[in-house]
Amino acid sequence: MKRIYAIESWCIDCKRCEVACRTAHSKSKDPVKAYKVEHVPGARIHVEGDQHVSIAVNCRQCPKPACVDACISGAMQRDPETGIITSDPERCVGCRTCVSECPFGCIHVESVALKCDLCGDGHGEPGEPACVAACPNRALIYVESEGCHHGE
Amino acid sequence: MLDYVLPRYRVLRDKDECIQCGVCERSCSNGVHHVDTDLGRVTADHSKCVNCQRCVVMCPTQAIAISKWPQVGNGTNNWTLENMQDIAKQAQTGAVLLASMGNPKPYPIYWDHLLLNASQVTNPSIDPLREPMETRVFLGSRPNVLKVNEREHTISPKIPPQIKLDVPVMFGAMSFGAISLNAQKSLAMAAEELGTYFNTGEGGLHKDLERYGKNCIVQVASGRFGVDPHYLNAGAAIEIKIGQGAKPGIGGHLPGTKVNEEVSRTRMIPEGTDAISPAPHHDIYSIEDLRQLIFSIKEATRYTKPVAVKIAAVHNVAAIASGIARAGADIIVVDGFRGGTGAAPKRTRDNVGIPIELALAAVDARLHDEGIRSMVSVVASGSIRSSADIVRAIALGADAVYIGSAALIALGCHQCQDCGSGKCNWGIATQKPDLTRRLNPEIGAQRVVNLIRGWNREIQEMIGGMGINAIDSLRGNRLMLRGVGLNEKELEILGVKYAGE
Secondary structure: OEEEEEOHHHOOOOOHHHHHHHHHOOOOOOHHHHHHOOOOOOOOOEEEEOOOOEEEEOOOOOOOOHHHHHOOOOOEEEOOOOOOEEEOOOOOOOOOHHHHHOOOOOOEEEOEEEOOOOOOOOOOOOOOOHHHHHOOOOOEEEEEOOOOOOOO | OOOOOOOOEEEEEOOOOOOOOOHHHHHOOOOOEEEEOOOOEEEEOHHHOOOOOHHHHHOOOOOEEEEEOOOOOOOOOOOOHHHHHHHHHHHHHOOOOEEOOOOOOOOOOHHHHEEEOOOOOOOOOOOOOOOOOEOOEEEEOOOOOOEEEOOOOEEEOOOOOEEEEOOOEEEEEOOEOOEOHHHHHHHHHHHHHHOOOEEOHHHOOOHHHHHHHHHEEEEEOOOOOOOOHHHHHHOOEEEEEOOOOOOOOOOEEEOHHHOOHHHHHHHOOOOOOOEEEOOOOOOOOOHHHHHHHHHHHHHHOOOOOOEEEEEEOOOOHHHHHHHHHHOOOOEEEEEOOOOOOOOEEHHHHHHOOOOHHHHHHHHHHHHHHOOOHHHOEEEEEOOOOOHHHHHHHHHOOOOEEEEOHHHHHHHOOOOOOOHHHOOOOOOOOOOOHHHHOOOOHHHHHHHHHHHHHHHHHHHHHHHHHOOOOEHHHOOOOHHHEEEOOOOHHHHHHHOOEEOOO
């Protein structure tokens, strides 16, 4: 499957990916409305570090996801077809078990678990996630993953 | 002491659009923007803004625009706000005013007074989409007469070394030190893909770029930084830099703060020391001395590589070019006064030198008159802004052109003219790792390749319109140009007729 890869050497800590993520997960898909009217909860991708060293952290879409195994309410699911892991906000109880299980620190809870759903809503290539399309320096790339094949 | 210098720009922020995401704050190395949580809005320190427009481009909601500082002058043409601000700066610091990029003063831009010809009825124009169109150029010395032995399939005399350009554009000298390694690497990768050349400038060739040697012109300037036999042989050609259009008559000064470990190793100078290029080459005080250096370099490279000599366009440029041709140079580079620089004294940048259009026309005419034009190739540089400028330059007699500023603009440069500060927000004219990282050479090279591909297509369209199918047939073909808004003397020097003639 295609995954998002973050490349530390090109990340410049601008956090445009975070803005793009919140916008992509708004109803209006408009950044101004997303921030000022809808108050969309936090981004599902986070840039860690500072101006000198930084990297975007988001879900690796693991083939054997610990978060799915750990989920107590069945909200966290891996789509067997696409391999994309999503959390159903209707079923999530916000217990944070997934947060403690994720080895990469990719899940955040703001009343419910928020994680990357490989949105494919970007304005770039067809199917490109919004954060990848918004990255000005190709520090986020959306490519077929090596070594981790579909269904693994 | 209270600083009397006024801000130059004012940051306009649309409060309705601003989402306080902080992208602008993190994008600005000058510390202009600040997300103030107490005030609940983003503030700006206008005095620090240099108008590089990084924040404008990066802002996800297009909430930012930069405007001029609204302060008006006192209304005189003489004591303009700029003149008074320059005095205020020098009264504050007692220093020489430094500036970057090309001469911004409103001197005539002759390119904009030269119009191109096109075929109508009597000779057919050529459609480059349907017919072959040659934009390849060879640079180097050519023999006056070529004898062909048809029986043995040989030619004599032996053709001197030449370099082949698939497009009539090269990337001008910009040193590692003045620009970042990522910027130079972008140009190197683009040159390789386009089949043309980038120029190391006077800062040596970084070891990571040696693999682009066949697309590289290595420069030998008065500081001789990074020059050794390995360096001379690493490139496809060698360029001796005598002068630079932006600052004729003076050398260079790379401040020690920019000389980090990598720059130090490449330039072969101690880390943190100022890299000072003397105004003259201390071994060149005559054409004969120049000839010695040219042939020393030819010896060092076993006569396998052409040697170029780059001079700034100054008053006697044609006579100097003639001397350079006779000194044995294979290529003469003439750099006009609008050419860019990483840093130059402002008064030199703004007042010294002559326009490239006049210099180029004078050099080409002089070399023709003396019957030595084929001994050298002529490269024009100093603010080539578009493909139309290239067509005009070639029609005025250039074999090819160098672009510097235009290539940097493709990389993201917005001509803010603050290169000297070392805080380039686009990762170009800086050595700070957090800033150089902003220029991913993969993207940079792609943008430059796109630009030159577009320009080359436009060149083909324009010369095809003239009924010409090879750039060689345009060279020095001044009948393809007509002047508008020029006086008789200007037309005479340019060697073109007035529109309607």
